[in-house]
Amino acid sequence: MANTAQVKQPDLSITACSYSRVLEIISNKWSALVLYALADGTLRYGEVRRRIEGISQKMLTQTLRQLERDGLIGRDVTPSVPPIVDYSLTPLGDTLINTMTHLKLWTAEYYPLVQQAREQYDRINGEDAR
Numbered sequence: 001m002a003n004t005a006q007v008k009q010p011d012l013s014i015t016a017c018s019y020s021r022v023l024e025i026i027s028n029k030w031s032a033l034v035l036y037a038l039a040d041g042t043l044r045y046g047e048v049r050r051r052i053e054g055i056s057q058k059m060l061t062q063t064l065r066q067l068e069r070d071g072l073i074g075r076d077v078t079p080s081v082p083p084i085v086d087y088s089l090t091p092l093g094d095t096l097i098n099t100m101t102h103l104k105l106w107t108a109e110y111y112p113l114v115q116q117a118r119e120q121y122d123r124i125n126g127e128d129a130r
Contacts, residue, residue: 025070025096030055030063032100035089038073039097042088072096 026032030052037043037051049060064087067073072093078084089097 022099025072026100028063028066030059031067034060034063034067035072035093035097035100036104038087038089038093042076042086045085045087048087067093 026035033052033055034048037048043051045060045064048064049055049057052060055063064073064075068075071090074088074090076086076088078086
């Protein structure tokens with residue numbers, strides 16, 4: 001009797017999955033923090049940097065450029081000496097903030113359970129299991 005079992009084709013792809021695409025945008029810890037900082041309104045570069053603990057000037061500049069490239073933030077330059085540069089969320093960025101807020105609320109409510117599960121796993125499997 002011939003084997004009629006079919007090999008199931010993968011239905012998830014790292015290149016086609018919308019989850020991986022959004023994670024590509026927000027998985028960088030600095031991107032999420034910059035977006036949250038700008039959720040309150042337009043800020044100058046120095047104001048963004050002061051709001052985000054531990055971010056270097058280099059990382060902030062790279063993150064702002066990437067978010068601008070992604071269409072999530074806008075950059076407005078006022079000619080002066082030195083130039084005044086303001087950053088704000090674009091309408092597209094506003095739509096992502098709404099989604100990120102849901103993730104933030106989930107984390108606030110459920111992350112303690114994740115921590116408990118990790119501690120329990122480490123107790124059962126030893127701390128080297130990570």
